[in-house]
Amino acid sequence: MAKKKSPLSDEALVLVARRFAVLAEPMRLRLLQALFDGEMSVGALAEAAAGTQANVSRHLQTLADAGLVSRRKEGLQVFYAIADPSIFQLCELVCGSIDQQNQARAKVFQ
């Protein structure tokens, strides 16, 4: 029995904004994109996303705090994986919207 179409409370909007903020960093998007094909270790992610190990570790922590990725420790390494499949649709939606805007802009110049 899901509620429908009622305006969100201020606290809910803060949560939504927070979720968007987590996705508002190119490095974190690179990490998520690298994880699209499956789980990876921090070191592998650092290499894939062309970042320092410390920085990547921090970003992964942010993603994990938001519940977007999961953490699995195995020996020395820590493997991260996408935990929220809605990420895929989210990125598709945004990319599609940006594409559409670009095409509309392109039409202005014929």
Place this chain on the structure above:
Amino acid sequence: MAKKKSPLSDEALVLVARRFAVLAEPMRLRLLQALFDGEMSVGALAEAAAGTQANVSRHLQTLADAGLVSRRKEGLQVFYAIADPSIFQLCELVCGSIDQQNQARAKVFQ
């Protein structure tokens, strides 16, 4: 003939991140929510979102720059309206994801 599943370039990811950043502010989400029922003037939006006119005007500019809202001037007033319908699905997706996470968290405590 849309391209599919290819990894996004760094510049594309920056654009996507920018789009998310625009949505990562509670005040802007409040404005968008107020606009869900149709176009509104800046003054009306300021009242609906409980913000100062100056601040609301700036946020509307940010939303307009991102192509999320459109601007229509009529006499003294300026009316804004949602220009990118993907916003609706975007918010639904994020809200659904947050809901799901909260329910999962709730289950942990039975």
Place this chain on the structure above:
DNA sequence: TTCATGTTTGAGTGATTAAGCATATACTCA
């Protein structure tokens, strides 16, 4: 013209945060 209203914009302040560097923690193996 002058006045009033609605909107935008300039300047300044404070808060948030990404990134870098160094260090600390956790684990494995010899």
Place this chain on the structure above:
DNA sequence: TGAGTATATGCTTAATCACTCAAACATGAA
């Protein structure tokens, strides 16, 4: 035990950005 590897974390710096106040701009009426 100690050395080596993978990851996380203090701490600092620089940049970004939301917000406020005041002033500017734009439009319409008297």
